[in-house]
Amino acid sequence: MRRGIAATALAASLALVATACGDDGDGGSAGGPVKITWWDTSNATNEAPTYKALIKEFEKAHPDIDVEYVNVPFDQAQNKFTTAAGTKGAPDVIRTEVGWTASWAKSQFLAQLDGTAALPKPEDFTPSLLKQAQYEGATYGAPIVTDTLALLWNKDLLKKAGHDAPPADWDELMDIAADVEDKAGADGFWVNSDPYYTLPFLFGEGTDMVDAEAGKITVDSPAAVTGVEKLKEIVDAPGTADLDVTADAYAHMQDAFVNGKVAMIIQGPWELTNIYAGSAFTHKSNLGIAPVPAGSTGEAGAPTGGHNLSVYNGSDEAHQEAAKEFVGWMTSARTQSKIARANGTLPTRASAYTDEVTAAPGIADYQQVLADTAQPRPSLPEYSTLLGDDFAQNLTAILQGDTSVADGLDDTAGKFAELVPDFA
Structure with missing residues (x-):
């Protein structure tokens, strides 16, 4: 979906939820912002500050969306999200380890992202990483970082x-x-x-x-x-x-x-x-x-490891559209380049490997290792x-x-x- 079309759809859904929900504190009363929740599983000390700063940038550029950031310890996240999704209490966006994505898609916990604002320029992603975000031919995650x-x-x-x-x-x-x-x-x-x-x-x-x-x-x-x-x-x-x-x-x-x-x-x-x-x-x-x-x-x-950003399938249209807009922004080449420079992680988009990124200590070395010896996980x-x-x-x-x-x-x-x- 082109960004302009996505923005139009998002605006329409914001208006729809404002009419439907009224002043419920969670979605656009009188033109107020839709509030989405993101469960991030990155390191709370070294990586999370970068993501918190990026959320402020996103909210400034998207005044119709507020993002509540919640850092969930990685070793607890899989069970916690599985439980929450089964009771309709999951976050709008989840940072999912690549091995979890297909499992949650199979359980119908995740929304399909093909053709939405969550996946602009999918051809820019490393093909094997995008494949790891798919289940039965559909894409359920936008790769944000990769590793090996x-x-x-x-x-x-x-x-x-x-x-x-x-x-x-x-x-x-x-x-x-x-x-x-x-x-x-x-x-x-x-x-x-x-x-x-x-x-x-x-x-x-x-x-x-x-x-x-x-x-x-x-x-x-x-x-x-x-x-x-x-x-x-x-x-x-x-x-x-x-x-x-x-x-x-x-x-x-x-x-x-x-x-x-x-x-x-x-x-x-x-x-x-x-x-x-x-x-x-x-x-x-x-x-x-x-x-x-x-x-x-x-x-x-x-x-080949890494993480995707996925959207919860159990929320209403307005929240899903807002979540997809957020996912697309967070996994853009520009944002990934910032994450790589700040956190020392590897981007998933080819265009995110700028001269500044590859000059950062360790990045080019790991990029070479990824190319030489990394094996994608089986589907x-x-x-x-x-x-x-x-x-x-x-x-x-x-x-x-x-x-x-x-x-x-x-x-x-x-x-x-x-x-x-x-x-x-």
Whole structure:
């Protein structure tokens, strides 16, 4: 839909709701603004201030729309929105992780965005990112940021250990990690046992948790066993930090890396702001960003992540039109460029990669990693659910030595069969 047509439709719907709702405090009485709510799942400390500032810009440019900003912790958002949507109490706009979008579209919680003000110039989006926002051929999310996992490395620590370049494969990573421990007095590598961070070990063996096209569960395949066996080998190797499976493991990993206590981690661009604020990276050039190491196939792979902005399907026309206008503005190239410069995140529109954006520390490096090794997630609504507690618990048992790799992955496959019963 062209912007002029969208604006006309929005104005008409604002007038309609003003007539229908009266002075209910939520929608345009006597020409007042429509009030929409946005649940944002970004980091409340480092990212949210940017979004709050952008809302003020949007409201100034769109006096007929007020936006109520609510920051919802990422680890609570999926369950919270699912519950709210089922009771007609969801926000007008939700920042949805790419893995949630298809699932919520399947449940009819989200409005279609094709041909609306939410998706101006869809051809400018990276095609694979737009595809991840679709379900059964329709688009239910506007990509706002993208990401992937990369190997982050402390150049000073590797140099002290006699290495000027990052490892190309997992075996080389173990060698370098041992040298860092021996010569630099720090841990060489930190293993994050979360299933999402385990995907590079599967991708490096040419497999995934499932083969969506074939309708087959592959988390217990020989290739997957090989990948997780390599992960277990790294956990037990000299130079690897002690496995942390506490509730605060992620924070402990970040603290160790930013303060120079560990030389290498696997991480996404969403932590760049925090990392550059750490004592080990006072000089930003000390941070190395490289593709994740390759598996035995010689290939490296990491999941394509990111977030979309989606519109709740259960509100009235006026609120949906206002929400779509907001989504289109927030995911425009101009706005994405501002977000990237402020938060160190990767835009989803090609035209948002301006000279200023690519000059920002870390952005060009991650953009290259995204092009080289990122793999789009399969078009499967249940994919993000497969990365949940059952897989996590089995991985913990495997890495702690409480069960074998084969038995742990077999048990995971059995749990997957309950989530995707049509898969073999």
